[in-house]
Amino acid sequence: MDTPVKNQLATTSKFEDSPVFNYISNLSPIEPVKSIPTDHAFTSLTFASPSSVFPSPQIGIHKESRFSIRRHQFSDSSKNESSQIGNKNNTSEGVSVAVQPSDSCTENFECCTSASSAREITTEPTDGPSELVIELPNTLKYDCGSPDSDMVPPDAIKTDTVPRIAGTLESFDEFLMDDSKGKLHSFESEKNLRNICSIEQNIEACDWVSFVSGAADLLNLDSSMMEEHFEGQNHKSVDPGTISFLSTVLQLPQDNANDIEKTEAISIISCKQCEIGETVTQSRAIGNLKKTDQTSAILSSTLLDKLAVSDLSDKVDDKGKKCMDSSSKPGSHRLCSIRRRCLVFETSGAHKNKPICDSNSSSPAIPSDCEVFPNEKQAQINTASGYSSTMLPGIGLHLNALATAPTDNKVAKLESPAFRSKQIIMLNSMVSCNPLTPGQNPLDKSLTLKTLEGELAPHYNEAQVTENAPQTSTSAVSEEFDQSSPRRKRFKLEHVEESNACKRCNCKRSKCLKLYCECFAAGLYCVEPCSCQDCFNKPIHESTVLETRRNIESRNPLAFAPKVIRDADVVPEFGDESNKTPASARHKRGCNCKKSSCLKKYCECFQGGVGCSINCRCKGCKNAFGRKDGAEETDIEGEELEACKMNALDASLHTVKEDDKEHLEFPITVLSENSRSLSQELEGCKNALEISLQEVNESEKENPDLSITPSSEISRPSIRLPFSFSGKLPLSSLLSVGSSAQFCTSQKPRTKYSFSSRLKFETHLQMIPEDETPEALNSTSDVKSTSPNSKRVSPPKQEFGSTARRMGRKLILRSIPPFPSLSSTGEQ
DNA sequence: GAGTTTGAAACT
DNA sequence: CAGTTTCAAACTC
Numbered sequence: 001m002d003t004p005v006k007n008q009l010a011t012t013s014k015f016e017d018s019p020v021f022n023y024i025s026n027l028s029p030i031e032p033v034k035s036i037p038t039d040h041a042f043t044s045l046t047f048a049s050p051s052s053v054f055p056s057p058q059i060g061i062h063k064e065s066r067f068s069i070r071r072h073q074f075s076d077s078s079k080n081e082s083s084q085i086g087n088k089n090n091t092s093e094g095v096s097v098a099v100q101p102s103d104s105c106t107e108n109f110e111c112c113t114s115a116s117s118a119r120e121i122t123t124e125p126t127d128g129p130s131e132l133v134i135e136l137p138n139t140l141k142y143d144c145g146s147p148d149s150d151m152v153p154p155d156a157i158k159t160d161t162v163p164r165i166a167g168t169l170e171s172f173d174e175f176l177m178d179d180s181k182g183k184l185h186s187f188e189s190e191k192n193l194r195n196i197c198s199i200e201q202n203i204e205a206c207d208w209v210s211f212v213s214g215a216a217d218l219l220n221l222d223s224s225m226m227e228e229h230f231e232g233q234n235h236k237s238v239d240p241g242t243i244s245f246l247s248t249v250l251q252l253p254q255d256n257a258n259d260i261e262k263t264e265a266i267s268i269i270s271c272k273q274c275e276i277g278e279t280v281t282q283s284r285a286i287g288n289l290k291k292t293d294q295t296s297a298i299l300s301s302t303l304l305d306k307l308a309v310s311d312l313s314d315k316v317d318d319k320g321k322k323c324m325d326s327s328s329k330p331g332s333h334r335l336c337s338i339r340r341r342c343l344v345f346e347t348s349g350a351h352k353n354k355p356i357c358d359s360n361s362s363s364p365a366i367p368s369d370c371e372v373f374p375n376e377k378q379a380q381i382n383t384a385s386g387y388s389s390t391m392l393p394g395i396g397l398h399l400n401a402l403a404t405a406p407t408d409n410k411v412a413k414l415e416s417p418a419f420r421s422k423q424i425i426m427l428n429s430m431v432s433c434n435p436l437t438p439g440q441n442p443l444d445k446s447l448t449l450k451t452l453e454g455e456l457a458p459h460y461n462e463a464q465v466t467e468n469a470p471q472t473s474t475s476a477v478s479e480e481f482d483q484s485s486p487r488r489k490r491f492k493l494e495h496v497e498e499s500n501a502c503k504r505c506n507c508k509r510s511k512c513l514k515l516y517c518e519c520f521a522a523g524l525y526c527v528e529p530c531s532c533q534d535c536f537n538k539p540i541h542e543s544t545v546l547e548t549r550r551n552i553e554s555r556n557p558l559a560f561a562p563k564v565i566r567d568a569d570v571v572p573e574f575g576d577e578s579n580k581t582p583a584s585a586r587h588k589r590g591c592n593c594k595k596s597s598c599l600k601k602y603c604e605c606f607q608g609g610v611g612c613s614i615n616c617r618c619k620g621c622k623n624a625f626g627r628k629d630g631a632e633e634t635d636i637e638g639e640e641l642e643a644c645k646m647n648a649l650d651a652s653l654h655t656v657k658e659d660d661k662e663h664l665e666f667p668i669t670v671l672s673e674n675s676r677s678l679s680q681e682l683e684g685c686k687n688a689l690e691i692s693l694q695e696v697n698e699s700e701k702e703n704p705d706l707s708i709t710p711s712s713e714i715s716r717p718s719i720r721l722p723f724s725f726s727g728k729l730p731l732s733s734l735l736s737v738g739s740s741a742q743f744c745t746s747q748k749p750r751t752k753y754s755f756s757s758r759l760k761f762e763t764h765l766q767m768i769p770e771d772e773t774p775e776a777l778n779s780t781s782d783v784k785s786t787s788p789n790s791k792r793v794s795p796p797k798q799e800f801g802s803t804a805r806r807m808g809r810k811l812i813l814r815s816i817p818p819f820p821s822l823s824s825t826g827e828q
Numbered sequence: 829g830a831g832t833t834t835g836a837a838a839c840t
Numbered sequence: 841c842a843g844t845t846t847c848a849a850a851c852t853c
Binding site: 505 | 846847
Binding site for chain 1: 836837
């Protein structure tokens with residue numbers, strides 16, 4: 001990490017001191033502008049840096065520093081270009097344009113890609129696109145500076161970028177549509193989901209969703225521009241190298257997610273090559289020879305830059321507009337570009353109050369079920385877990401996807417003041433919720449997708465129900481989606497529970513500014529569902545929050561770190577011995593239980609779904625996830641746990657509460673009353689399930705160690721049926737099945753939450769076609785009965801992140817073995 | 829929903 | 841670092 005920066009600094013310094021540089025500077029009538037924005041940038045970054053407040057400050061600093069340095073680089077380059085302009089008239093079209101007053105968008109795109117692109121920025125109504133477009137001009141300037149540069153028109157980039165993104169989004173839409181109507185294509189849906197997830201997961205350090213978002217918006221917004229541009233440009237030849245590069249860049253997150261840093265470093269070097277090539281030699285040969293590589297490198301650098309920073313607000317554009325408007329002096333245009341870039345970076349650290357959706361950075365370590373402390377979004381990238389950008393990329397994708405859904409009123413309110421709260425709530429259910437789950441696995445994106453599915457489910461479901469209305473006896477179905485029906489209420493309630501299962505505090509005296517407050521401890525702002533009093537943990541009191549956070553961290557730097565540490569973030573596989581390994585996942589600090597025997601959620605270890613470790617000072621530890629002394633459950637305890645499981649099963653099968661009956665009966669009603677279409681859907685589900693079960697059996701034969709735990713078994717129908725029955729079942733149930741672990745880890749099915757979850761799972765099973773049900777149930781029963789202990793079940797409040805991970809893993813391992821594992825992609 | 833229990837966080 | 845107090849979640853009734 002440091003090497004490129006140092007090299008860069010050294011190179012820049014050397015470069016500035018070079019005789020050529022001085023010569024060019026003397027020739028240039030334009031004042032060097034580098035220092036102003038650069039210094040400003042550094043200052044701004046220094047001030048804006050959230051590092052001191054948030055858990056992973058170094059990373060944030062580092063990233064921003066790197067960017068600032070890179071901007072510095074750009075400034076240099078710009079200055080050099082300006083100098084070149086003064087000296088040579090034929091060097092750069094872009095510079096010529098830069099000297100022109102540029103107020104309107106009607107200027108010829110041929111004049112300069114940078115100018116045109118910059119103008120695009122000013123005309124872009126949304127943030128996302130400009131995010132991408134901004135970079136392109138900066139990138140292309142370099143080519144502008146090269147004589148004979150057959151510049152890569154931004155359209156070329158767009159045309160290359162957009163289809164890819166569009167494909168992704170199409171896949172996503174396909175997935176959603178499949179989910180809502182298809183069911184027969186569950187595998188395809190999963191495949192699409194996997195594609196999307198794999199893309200998302202591999203974003204890691206760069207904010208891919210920002211890119212996706214931007215590109216997606218480009219697709220919508222720039223079509224006219226593209227036409228115009230192409231008309232004007234006569235289809236200027238597109239540099240194949242650039243396209244190839246763009247492909248590389250776009251594939252980079254997928255293929256070389258872990259090499260982003262390396263790539264960036266290479267890009268930096270390449271940038272320096274570019275600068276030197278342009279400034280020192282002014283050689284066309286070099287320009288021609290290296291053009292592609294340089295462009296690629298710069299694009300790589302720039303795009304990755306921006307992808308990583310990926311924080312563009314309206315303010316930026318506004319300022320950029322002002323800058324553009326006021327840029328009537330020669331070179332000011334260029335300067336504006338530089339300043340815009342500066343502002344982008346400044347904003348990245350400065351717009352703290354920006355709603356989450358505006359920022360595409362992520363908080364992998366801190367599940368942002370509520371509103372994540374803004375700065376953390378940057379600061380927490382690349383946390384100790386090594387993950388980055390797991391949450392909000394997904395969110396960004398969701399929001400983008402939602403934005404494309406005109407029926408989604410949430411999106412319609414995107415800019416409304418009320419949207420913020422809505423957004424928070426939406427995010428609550430969109431992102432993983434477990435504050436105790438550190439190093440949020442990238443697989444959470446699959447969860448995110450699933451949760452989005454849940455979010456969208458009502459809409460899709462409603463639509464679907466409407467469609468199916470003539471065919472089916474919709475009494476039950478309609479009731480499900482009747483806003484006033486109990487089921488609907490329950491669905492809402494569960495959604496609320498789901499979203500608030502994340503964090504919802506009830507603080508009274510701490511003002512939600514102490515670690516007592518779970519929201520605060522999780523790095524989240526309190527939101528509407530919180531019942532706290534005198535809450536200061538709100539964006540309004542951001543300064544207070546940050547100050548308090550700072551104070552707490554000064555006392556304990558790890559105060560806001562994840563409490564549960566999972567080695568390599570690997571969730572113990574079904575049947576493996578991970579839980580016997582004390583290091584697999586342990587509470588950071590350990591518990592201190594005395595009376596709860598680490599068998600209740602008082603115990604943070606238990607709550608986090610991990611076993612106690614030597615760090616714990618608990619007494620009489622009976623943690624079902626693993627005892628402090630490493631001893632496994634005795635046979636008696638195992639029997640108890642087994643009895644617990646059986647009781648839970650019995651209870652779930654026979655003791656049906658009233659409101660749970662609805663869930664239990666509803667699918668059956670659907671099953672019995674549904675018409676041909678649903679039967680077909682069921683058939684498709686059945687086929688998928690058959691395949692899945694066959695694969696399970698095969699894989700079990702091949703690898704008997706992969707015993708199936710209840711949770712994992714649950715996850716299969718859960719993961720599959722949602723695709724098939726999302727229109728009929730509350731998806732929340734799918735995400736809550738993980739809580740079924742509680743049956744086994746406590747003496748009885750204690751909570752309604754877990755109880756209903758189990759019921760819902762059973763409900764799912766009952767929805768399986770008759771000839772499949774025995775197998776599925778047997779499989780489940782076998783699993784339950786053969787599971788020696790309950791440790792491997794989903795932790796009770798492991799919540800959805802882990803559950804989703806397991807689901808995802810399960811889905812991959814069991815259902816579609818041929819496809820690469822989501823988890824393996826993200827965790828490797 | 830009120831009251832109790834519990835253990836983490838905060839304080840001394 | 842240990843002991844005590846405060847606090848809010850978990851739990852019980």
